[in-house]
Amino acid sequence: MFESTGVSGSVDALESSLRAHLRELLTASAGGVLAAAVEDLLAENLTELDDDGVLDLVAAGQRMASWAMAAQLRAAAELLDRWTSHPEPAPTRRRPGEPTDEELAHRAVVTEIALTCGMSECASQARVSAAHELTARLPETLQALATGALDWPKVQAIVATTTDLDSSTARAVQAAVLPAAGRQNVPALRRSLARAVIDADPAGADRRHQQQRRQRQVICTPLPEGMGEVWACLPATGMLTVQSALDRLAAASRTPGDHRSADQRRADAFVDVFAETLATATGQDTAAVPSTAAAPPRTPPRGPRRPAVVVTVPLATLTGLARDAADSSPGTTHPTPSTADLAGYGPVPPAAVRDLLATGTWRCAAVDDRHGTLQGLGTSTFTPTYRPGRATERHLALRDGTCSFPGCHQPTRRCDLDHRTPYPHGPTCECNLITLCRHHHLLKHRGGYRVRASTSDADPPGTLIWTTPLGRNHRREPVPLAPPRRQPGLIHAPPAPAAGVPHAPPAPAAARPDPPRPLSDPLPDDAPPF
Template identity: 35%
Template sequence: MILVSPCFHWSRAPSCGRIEHMVDVEEWVGAPDSLLLDGSPSPAAVQPSGWLALELDQYFSSPADLSDPALIDALVGYERVVAWAQARQARQARLIAELSARRSEPGAVTDWAADEVGTALHLSGGTAAFRTRQAEALVSRLPDTLAAWEAGLLDQRRVTVITEGTATLSDEHAALVEARVLPKAPEQTAAQLRASVKRAIIAVDPGGAQERHEQARRDRRVAVNPEPDGMASLWALLPAPDAVAAYEWLTRLARGCGAEDPRSMDERRADLLADLLSGRLANPDPALPVPVNPGKPLVQLLMPMTSLFGLTDDPCELLGYGPITAEMAREIAASAVWRRLLFDPASGALLDHGRSTYTPPAALAEFVRARDVYCRFPGCRRKVVNGELDHVTAFAEGGATSAANLAGYCVRHHHLKHAGGGWQVRALPDGGLEWTTPTGHAYVTRPYDYRSDPDPP
């Protein structure tokens, strides 16, 4: 047994690849349940440092000798070390900000700190300017984000989401957005954090958010760009409701082509778009007619009643896009067919109701899709409205066709649930789903939270 650092030591059993640890509890950053299957602490639960990097290199250097759980724990351990190393860039940001401040002092010869940074670090002009702007914003406007980065709680990608998202805000509003999003940021994906930042911006500055939308709306346009191999891309910048509605309409038409159509959904959408915009009303293949069904495309909008009636300007959400202002939502609502859904103010989850047949009735299916909003696989942001429903406990094993035993998934993760080689899903009493991987690691997802983000204390 080798003592490598003052806080813990490991021994390794080569025959099974299992790592045994003795860790000072005060050095843990994870909860006490952050353990390997044998009850020993995971390297993911140890404070990342140079010591941890050395020990990972020493004891996890031969992947072939590791058990499946040890492979996952080593993977997470290295990711924490990478985040710790990236956190040193937070300290580098302080140096860049200090250099920029000195170059901005009265009487300084130049204000070209970014050029000095780019020359020293061999960066392009654009990258150096971005790093300088980000450093200045972190030091002057977002000190808590910088502190979280230094602690290894955030990586550079998520720090960039916060700094870029708040770039157009006043210092006061940027600080309010930071206070709202930071508590959950370490546990969120970059996409989830981006949505949280958008919601927070609308919540703290609804008037400014609407003004920026109206300005951006004046920049709507269409462009065509050459691509390799005889292809070209047709690009359009549209108001979010129009873009989402157009995509949903193409998806509806693509599904109407029938299961016998050999093309993928992407190919169908591309062909239909070309047919519609070029004036051809029929599919290029005469054997596969394009069905045109009446009715408006389905556009889902999540909106508090108080915002609908103009009592508040809480952020709303347009599925397939993300948070939008209350004013935009009211414009959509003016010509929409509404269906009222009630949620629990304590948990933010849609209220439950049930059925007992195998195939969910339409009302129950709509309820579950509205409750979950996004695929219930950890970290997935695909919309359930275009996905599939499934029993958590199989109907053949006694599972009821009820809201409590149904969940929405994208196609990929529905297939993974049934053919994923050892994945297990269990419903929790509070409405959460616990996903257990083939290596025994557990992750919990919850239904969509309909509540507005709370004001920070």
């Protein structure tokens, strides 16, 4: 008889080698080799790829799109440089107020590209302006786009944030955000950009905030079908105050038999607040003011409780503001304080929250020196029962800030609490609890996603490793509450890429999963908007 074990083993080894080679091709930097591999797979072998290979192909397609966009931008910048450096003189004499020959050449480039590419002149103008910014001031960002490390929406965010900055500040912001930008989604990158702009030019950030603050306004616009729109441009603290108040009023207005959605209750509460205010100011009976609610229940009378607006400020920033307030004599200058962070909004210059800092209720948080992450709020978070106490909830709200799934930015007030290791196999304390929006909470318990705490010394304390159903690992680092302290002699290496994280251990033995548990329960009947 013939033994086929050796032949079978050789075939398996060959298939494994081919899969490894294919993975190497599909994870390469964008360029001709990757384009050829993608073309071959789409033409012949797409159905033969396993799920892992198909996902690699999706990612390869995104990198190729970035590479193609970088090529278009470089070509647009070259055309712009040629036409504006040696513009054709206008056939007629320039009149006062008309564009110069260089400006006319710029417009001609925009129009030419719009016609050739079948895009609007508005879109072409944005593309040409970005091309000029990237080639002239942000070449490293353009190179990251060309290799596929960044996609076009991220590059747009960087360009939009730095356009109004001087060249040195723009480059400082670029240097601050580029190392982590490839691992972030666009909302996270925008937060990093906001923080980097404030850190690079704190005085300018305060000045720009004051300029924008003068533009605050409310606009009411009629809409078709008997509807209307209210649009408000407010300081961040004002926006969060309105949001917090509407959430609480909407939650309090729900009664048995009320089938309105959370959005509908918020909208009705918004109108009811002004109806009651108008009635009080004019002496009119509030019953005469029509309610917008589809159901009889109205928003209950408002109590004295103030809406919660949470701001996190490093101690050095706080003391800097105190010095500024104490010593305002002419000619006295102090180092400009660093960023503050508004929960549910992101980084803001300290001037944006100065009044709030003077009137708020303070809690002192201890942070890790090396990473700036939360260590404690002065109260034990251990609870011997399944339900955590308020001290634990406050700790988690400050530590996590948002849903603990990578890339999700749902604020903790719209999240559930979840035991990473299900209770009673895992304790009820901050060491085993995370905040998850309803969507990612369900994915964890029913979608095959697993989470564990990182054990790597290189990761900040509280880093989570999420493992997808395909076995891929993604890191979620905690957001620092204060700038990390640069310790002498300590090498601050950048975090390892997600692909380098070792695979998670097997899932723990089956135990009772957490039911969705809101951290704070303003709208418990509705899943968060996604």
